[in-house]
Amino acid sequence: MTSTTATAPPPALMRLSPDNWKLAILVGLIVSVIAAIALPASASFWIIGAMAAMIGAAFVVNAYRRKYYGGLLVAPAIAVLFVMNIFPLLWSLGLSFYAYQSNQQSIRFVGLANYIKVLTNDIAAPANWAALVNTAMFVVLTVTAQMIVGFLLAMMFAKQFPLRKYLLILVLTPMMLSVVASGVFFTYYYDPTFGILSYVVNAITGGQFILMSSKVGAVAGIVFADAWMWSPFVMLLVLAGLVSVPKYLYEAAAIDRVSKWRQFWTITFPYIRGLLMLALLFRTIEAFKLADLVILLTKGGNDTMTISYHLIRIANEQNKTSEGAAISYLMLFMVIVLTNLYLYIANRRSQGA
Amino acid sequence: MTVVTKMKGFAAAAGLAATLMTGGATYALAEEVTLTMAVPDWPPTRIMKKFFDEQYKPKSGNTVKLDVDFIPWPDFYTRVNASLTSGEQKYNFIVSDSQWLGAFVEGGYYRKINDLLDADPEFKKTLMSVHPAPLAAYSTYPYKSENYYGFPQFPDVLVNYGRKDILCHEEEQKNFQAKYGKKLPCTGEELDAMTWDDFKNVGEFFRRKKGEMLAGAPAEDDFYGIAFQAGKGYDFSSMQINGFIWQMGGNVWDETQAPTGQAEGVVNSPEAVAALEKYLSLLEYMPPVAKTGTMDIFKSDELFREGKVAMNIDWIGLGEASLDPKSSKVSDKLVFGQMPGTMGPDGKMIRWSNIGGQPFVLTTWTTPEQTTEAVEFVKWWLSNDIQHQFAAGGGQSAVKEVYEDPKYVTYRPWNRAWAPQLDWQKDVWHVPQFFELLTQQQDQFDLAITGKQDAKTTLDNIAKFQQDLLTNAGLIQ
Known part of the structure; x- marks a missing residue:
């Protein structure tokens, strides 16, 4: 690659030319602010959108004239990312500072009132905290269950045995099923009248067994269903790690008469640790968003309300858009902090090792 | 592609465009109006669409099309809510639960139809031929005001589904008489006369373990006397509990009394507490799923169709499946009565119940041409002939002349409970805050x-929550 140094100098701020992105930003900002103040929201929205497009176009022309082809090639991806992700994200951040309900036409700036309500209101806050505590509980329980089961399954499938291929397909099936299908399956599985679980337990104990009638039972039911669906995912990742361990290391260890236990900790584990951490990260983030199974199995009853489901009810069903946005941002903040904390610990460990 | 084929392609495309344009021009003389409608996917709306396609001839001579989106019930509210609030303005007609009226009227989505009623006396006469209780529930916001919005699509009430083979069995009859000193209700009329205490007796009496004798044969599975809705989802316990509260002299927060009506002291009045206690006391005689908070209207219906209970209180709307031998083990053993009531101090039965069913409404962005056709369509829909056909095909009609016709009770076995129940129907809140409530x-x-x-x-x-929310909303002062 040769760097092209013979590019035109950047245009002066006040020169009117299609590549003058500085001027475009300036004009865009001024026009947007005026439009936002002077015009009704329905008109200013489009004017601000047009200004954003104009600034984008100025950047593109600028990149083209100065031969920043790398930037140009990435531009479509950035544009899509901006339109589909960043813009809605910023939009909802903005909404969280207003009193706005999607089924009503009025909107009013309230500053941090939504956040204050979510965290301190004597009716809203306890519900949020309870849902958050439940979510934390589900994160710990479901992720632990999935990691253990997934890891054991992977250890099993790393070895060769008859029918391995078919069993593997069978074990992977739950992950590919739609959550709704599995959810409905499990509602019948746990049903005290039609379900096989109560049937078996009743036959043994002679009593009337109702799994979903207590918090412990309901949580166990949800955790089991979630682990059933997502353990194969952990297994796949761990299996990929196990397969990548070079055989000669084990052979060398065998010659040195290293015990199986030490072989595992000194050879196998270092190879799969990265993937285990990845699985843990993915599943933790997913578990934080758990709502589907709760909706299908308990509708949040027996104190199994999670923060995601709570959010769906507030934002989508009750149309309290701003309050929902505030909760989402608090949630997003927590997930980011947790993820970074986790990455920090993971990195320090791998450097120390 | 060679130049020649390209040219041929152009020629063909031009020709096609020309025919389309001329064809379109001649077609445009008889105007084409499309009415788009969001409906839940179930028989009453399927029948409506079928009747429209087969029978509807607009008087204006226009070609009117009804474009219907059939949306599954569990998604229905979410989808309609998303469509309306996103501003996509997709639907002209929306089937709406009556409670949604306030939320979507205040949002500016549902069209008030008083001007259309005043402009067209025939239309007004048609709408006013609907029984006043369902009319107020389905059409007015604020509830029981003179502001009209909706037209009945499928009116519905709670009825008592019973199993004749169990209830009328001689030995069970004898044992019940011996135990309670009363006849075990067996015919429709006897079901009508039941109070909640009788209902409880039936529940207690028919609690059988697997293998115990039931109607002359050992029970194949655990058997229960009674069931009704007790689910956490949507409104799957409120609709039953409200009936108890009204029957026993309590009340829910009454929006017709706003802004002086209170929630605290009313919602938690001693009468209401007694009513809820009564409701809760019946749960122990029901299938064990009642204790999990997942026994919604669909679950209790399924238990009934699978032959696990002797009596179930449920909406008529779910009834067709119990009549069909393919989906019901009890299709040939059915008896229907009114929902049980509470005996008043004067010896007369009090039967208040929460109305079910749905109206359909017009949206505000419907154009004048569409509105004209829509009104004609609604008049046709509520005409006696079509309402009779609808009822005969599995629907219900709240139009007086139709349900008072002696033919009406012959359409479906539960229709005998229909007319007497209509007078006792009340609705919950229509206010925009309904979903939070x-x-x-x-x-x-x-x-x-x-x-x-x-x-x-x-x-x-x-009561505390409602008082707080409604005070903030300005509905309680």
């Missing part, structure tokens, strides 16, 4: 149903 109430009722808290605490919590 409903979700919180359902959560609290669920705690009571699953045995986490008693009736008094439950209603105290609900």
Whole structure:
């Protein structure tokens, strides 16, 4: 690659030319602010959108004239990312500072009132905290269950045995099923009248067994269903790690008469640790968003309300858009902090090792 | 592609365009109007669409099309809500639960039809031929005001589904008489005469373990006497509990009394607490799923169709499946009566019940041409002939002349309970805050149903929440 140094100098701020992105930003900002103040929201929205497009176009022309082809090639991806992700994200951040309900036409700036309500209101806050505590509980329980089961399954499938291929397909099936299908399956599985679980337990104990009638039972039911669906995912990742361990290391260890236990900790584990951490990260983030199974199995009853489901009810069903946005941002903040904390610990460990 | 084929392609495209344009021009003389409609996917709306396609001839001579989106029930509210609030303005007609009226009227989505009623006396006469209780529930916001919005699509009430083979069995009859000193209700009329205490007796009497004798044969599975809705989702306990509360002299927060009507002291009045206690006391005679908070209207219906209970209180709307031998083990053993009532001090039965069913409404962005056609369509829909056909095909009609016709009770076995129940129908709130009121109430009722808290605490919590929310909304002063 040769760097092209013979590019035109950047245009002066006040020169009117299609590549003058500085001027475009300036004009865009001024026009947007005026439009936002002077015009009704329905008109200013489009004017601000047009200004954003104009600034984008100025950047593109600028990149083209100065031969920043790398930037140009990435531009479509950035544009899509901006339109589909960043813009809605910023939009909802903005909404969280207003009193706005999607089924009503009025909107009013309230500053941090939504956040204050979510965290301190004597009716809203306890519900949020309870849902958050439940979510934390589900994160710990479901992720632990999935990691253990997934890891054991992977250890099993790393070895060769008859029918391995078919069993593997069978074990992977739950992950590919739609959550709704599995959810409905499990509602019948746990049903005290039609379900096989109560049937078996009743036959043994002679009593009337109702799994979903207590918090412990309901949580166990949800955790089991979630682990059933997502353990194969952990297994796949761990299996990929196990397969990548070079055989000669084990052979060398065998010659040195290293015990199986030490072989595992000194050879196998270092190879799969990265993937285990990845699985843990993915599943933790997913578990934080758990709502589907709760909706299908308990509708949040027996104190199994999670923060995601709570959010769906507030934002989508009750149309309290701003309050929902505030909760989402608090949630997003927590997930980011947790993820970074986790990455920090993971990195320090791998450097120390 | 060579130049020649390209040219041929152009020629063909031009020709096609020309025919389309001329064709379109001649077609445009008889105007084409499309009415788009969002409906839940179930028989009553399927029948409506079928009748429209087969029979509807617009008087204006225009070609009118009804473009219907069939949306599954569990998604229905979410989808309609998303469509309306996103501003996509997709639908001209929307089938709406009556409670949604306030939320979507205030949002500016549902069109007030008073001007259309005033402009067209025939239209007004048609709408006013609907029984006043369902009309107020389905059409007015604020509830029971003179502002009209909707037209009945499928009116519905709660009825008592019974199993003749069990209830009329000689030995069971004898044993019941011996135990309670009363006849075990067996015919429709006897079901009508039941109070909640009789209902409880039936529940207690028919609690059978697997293998115990039931109607002359050993029970194949555990058997239960009674069932009704006790689910946490949507409104799957409120609709039943409200009936108890009204029958026993309590009340829910009454929006027709706003802004002076209160929630605290009304919602948790001693009468309401007693009513909720009564409701809760019946749960122990029901299939065990009642204790999990997941026994919604679909679950209790399924238990009934699978032959696990002797009596079930449920909406007529779910009835067709119980008549069909393919989906019902009890299709040939059915008897229907009114929902049980509460005996008043004067010896007369009090039967208040929460109305079910749905109206359909017009949206505000419907153009004048579409509105004209829509009104004609509604007049046609509510005409006696079509309402009779609808009822005969599995629907219900709230039009007086239709349900008072002697033919009406012959259409379906539950129709005998229909007309007498209509007078006793009330509705819950139509206010925009209904969903918050409903979700919180359902959560609290669920705690009571699953045995986490008693009736008094439950209603105290609900009253406090409602008082707070409605005061902030300016509906209580």
